Amino acid sequence: MPRKILVVDDEAHIRLLYTEELTEEGYSVITAEDGAGLIERIEAEKPDLVVLDIKMVDYNGLDLLQDIRNKYYDLPVILCSAYDTFKDDMKSIAADHYVVKSFELDELKQKISEILS
Secondary structure, eight states, X not given: OOOEEEEEOSOHHHHHHHHHHHHHTTOEEXXXXXXXXXXXXXXXHOOSEEEEESEETTEEHHHHHHHXXXXXXXXXXXXXXXXXXXXXXXXXXXXXXXXXXXXXXXXXXXHHHHHHO
């Protein structure tokens, strides 16, 4: 049974890119366009890992990360952002990894593989 990854990003083209690339790697991918009901979605879908955007319209990924950690302490989370400035934010240390967004997904795929192996 393939490992399940939840991708949370407000940009449709990013969700599509991640879904295509990670499905090719053999993962089952589900997506969310924002943080609405994220904890309930995690409860229902039981993903093995979450890829979480930081800057979303109406949602702050760092706050969502804290919500995830409060309920699912051991669920791996990889923060993704187009900006590397969030790496130094104290809230981001609760994530398992931090990846700067790129259309080249080698780093993201490597981090996912490391966490799920």
